[in-house]
Structures are given as structure tokens and as C-alpha cells.
């Protein structure tokens with residue numbers, strides 16, 4: 662496990678903001694530090710899609726960073742982390758990362774994560790996908806980014822929305838090698 666146990670969590674303005682909130686909550690419970698950066702539209706999605714306030718979401722994070730503050734530690738590759746996850750990842754943020762257009766802190770943090778060869782996981786949420794979006798995903802995958810679509814499985818027989826959300830959060834934690842029991846692994850009852 663990478664030391665320090667610290668993950669950058671980016672929340673952008675796609676539908677499914679609940680994925681990002683749950684990630685912060687789980688990391689909090691696992692005592693893994695989180696550096697949170699939210700876009701303006703992510704804050705709007707908290708309001709649109711949940712009954713929580715942005716303040717309540719921020720409370721799960723260890724540190725919060727202003728998305729317009731390029732003097733933040735997140736703007737430097739010298740800030741050591743386990744990597745970064747953007748969930749949900751909008752097509753706009755995905756495009757910005759794909760072409761290195763770092764005009765906000767979230768994009769700059771992703772840029773730094775890539776240049777330092779740390780794991781970067783994007784959880785895109787859009788449907789259907791156009792050719793530009795698909796090509797951006799290929800560019801990112803070729804650069805070592807993990808594209809982990811917000812497309813939960815059903816083989817573990819989810820009963821609630823929380824079960825679906827936990828499947829995606831669990832799959833994300835799997836990439837970082839973090840132990841969890843967020844979903845039931847197929848045929849692993851031993």
C-alpha cells in the first residue's frame with residue numbers, strides 16, 4: 662500500500678453525484694485520507710440529486726480544496742498520494758483531462774497524477790456516447806487511465822440503490838487495492 666494513505670477525490674457535474682459522496686464516506690470509515698475538489702456543477706448536482714448539503718458532503722473529506730485555487734497542494738505533483746479518482750466524471754471534465762487543458766484545480770490535479778504516473782480512475786456517466794467522447798476515453802486509456810463506467814452489475818442481486826452505488830465504489834477501491842466488503846464477489850464464498 663502506498664504511503665501516505667491519501668487519495669484525491671474529484672467530483673464533477675455529471676449525474677450520479679451519489680457515487681462520489683459514497684466514496685468519501687467509505688474512505689472516511691476506512692480511515693484513508695481524502696483531498697476533495699468539487700466543480701461548481703458537482704455542487705449543483707448535490708443540490709439537484711440528493712437531500713444533503715454541500716457542507717455535509719465536504720464534512721466527509723479530510724481536506725477540501727477550492728476548484729479555482731491553483732496555489733493548492735493538489736496543483737503540484739510533489740504532493741504524494743495513492744492517486745486520484747473522479748466520480749462521477751462528466752464528459753467535459755473527461756475531455757479536459759484527455760487534452761491536458763487544466764483550467765481548474767480538478768483538471769490540474771488529474772494532470773499531475775498522470776505526469777507522476779500515479780493511478781487515475783475516471784468514472785464517466787453519460788449515455789449514449791458520441792464518437793468524440795469515445796475517442797477521448799481511448800486517449801485516456803492509452804495514457805494509463807482506468808475508465809470505470811458508472812455501470813453497476815446485477816449478478817450480486819442488488820436490492821437497493823445503495824447496493825448499486827456500492828458496487829461501483831467497490832470496483833473503484835479494487836483498482837487501488839483497498840480491502841472492502843462493499844459488494845459480494847462472484848462465487849467467492851470461501
Ligand SMILES: Cc1cc2nc3c(=O)[nH]c(=O)nc-3n(C[C@H](O)[C@H](O)[C@H](O)COP(=O)(O)O)c2cc1C
Nearest residue numbers: 673674675676700702703750751752753754786787
Ligand atoms: C441535471 C443535469 C445532469 C447532467 N448529467 C450529466 C451527465 O450525466 N454526464 C455529463 O457528462 N454531463 C452532465 N451534465 C452536464 C454537465 O453538468 C456540464 O457539461 C458541465 O459543464 C460539467 O462541468 P464540470 O465537468 O466542470 O463539472 C448534466 C447537467 C445537469 C444540469
